Amino acid sequence: MKMFSYPFMQRALIAGTLVSLCCALLGVSLVLKRYSMIGDGLSHVSFGALAVAVALGFTPLYFSIPVVILAAFLLLRMASRPHWNNDAAIAVMSASALSIGILVISLTTGMTTDVDNYMFGSVLAMTKGDVALSAAVSIAVLALFVLFYHKLFAVTFDESFSRATGLKVERYNTLLSILTALTIVLGMRMMGAMLISSLIIFPALTAMRLFKSFRGVVICAGVSSVVCFCAGLTASFVLAAPVGASVVVTDLAVFLCACLLQTLRRR
Template sequence: MNILEMLTWPFMQRALIAGVLVSLCAALLGVSLVLKRYSMIGDGLSHVSFGALAIAVALGVTPLYFSIPVVILAAFFLLRMASHPRWNSDAAVAVMSASALAVGVIVISRTTGMTTDVDNYMFGSVLAMTDTDVMLSVALCLAVLILFVLFYHKLFAVTFDESFSRATGLKVDRYNTLLAVLTALTIVLGMRMMGAMLISSLVIFPALTAMRLFKSFRGVMICAGVTAVVCFCAGLTASWVWSTPVGASVVAANLAVFLASCGVAFLRSR
């Protein structure tokens, strides 16, 4: 099967454009999230997005437009719960993740049942991407990248030393909230193609891979972004060649690169 033929199909072109942008955003944000030990926030928000999807389908409204404000609100509350002295980030994510997933399953079971649209959102599908989805993804991903670049130094400071940043007068809560909101947008955008069950892998794997190879924050950021884009393209190509699900193929590509980076790190240490 000719791989170049893949790019002649409009649905694959849409998947490539949206997927590369979402992967890049997820990887850049994932570095800060992993370093702050918020790496599971992507998993929690993906389950929230599934719950929002189920409600949207039941109400007959556009799932993407409904999910974005719901997941952003969830990110805000998740951050507040995680910073509360009686909670920790893992417990906050677990509570919100399980609750949202339960709500989604109940709503689906009482309304539409497991339709093709719901299945696409759960596990992802390149065929599900529409021109509107791509345009919205491009616009929001560019907004995420621009905000990330503009506030890069602030996010760097908040990531490594919140106490010092707070002491110097930096609005730590504001930038933590910005990080959570950007992550929420990225999760919702990637859900259509990667699926709610697998989208969190785009946040975690590239960051972990880059941290095995580089020590500087800038080096890790660049490596994570490149890794995410390469792995997405490899996964999309593998999906086309072997007719496997895109989400699972992208995760498998990320896993292979992560294991290779672990091998490189092991050889370096010897």
């Protein structure tokens, strides 16, 4: 309980739990729609945006958010073109943004504290504003799944049929992209650009090993993501290890246990 006596750990616990929950819920739809690497691509875009923000003297967080949202829109449009596919669109944008960020850093301020925190993550970087924004995003994500569960289910599994029934598929895809972009920017403060995509991928894959229904996968992903984050945060405090790496290793351990349990069930 000693770690909760520190204000920065309290902020990290609250914001990290909310961001982990958002990543897990959004990750289920993204993984099923074969957009699992969008988190990695958007995190690199955010890194490029924050490098430009630091060089120009802007606030990195508020400069990155509109840039990453715009990138999410562009990824959605590129992936819908016949001569593009999801992986190619994400790879092109990811590599381009990362290259621009590195070039800007090398020509201007160098690796400052702000850039370093976004690149590798730091619990000390979490502010009260991050906690408030995390709470707002988590409320929006939960509202999306509670109010539009059946429509989200239809869009996730069969866009063509959903479009034929009159469902506004583009509207829900756009909403998913915006919420994912906001979650990625917030999560980078703690997990870093290199590891934030793991919060989207691991909980969804773990839940899919244990449950078959969409509802079961969504609930399991949310619970496992929050539990793994809390366990990883505690381990990082006890072992004086990086938070991002501790959380990812915890997610990996739970995923391997789920794979083992799935194998035993089949036998």
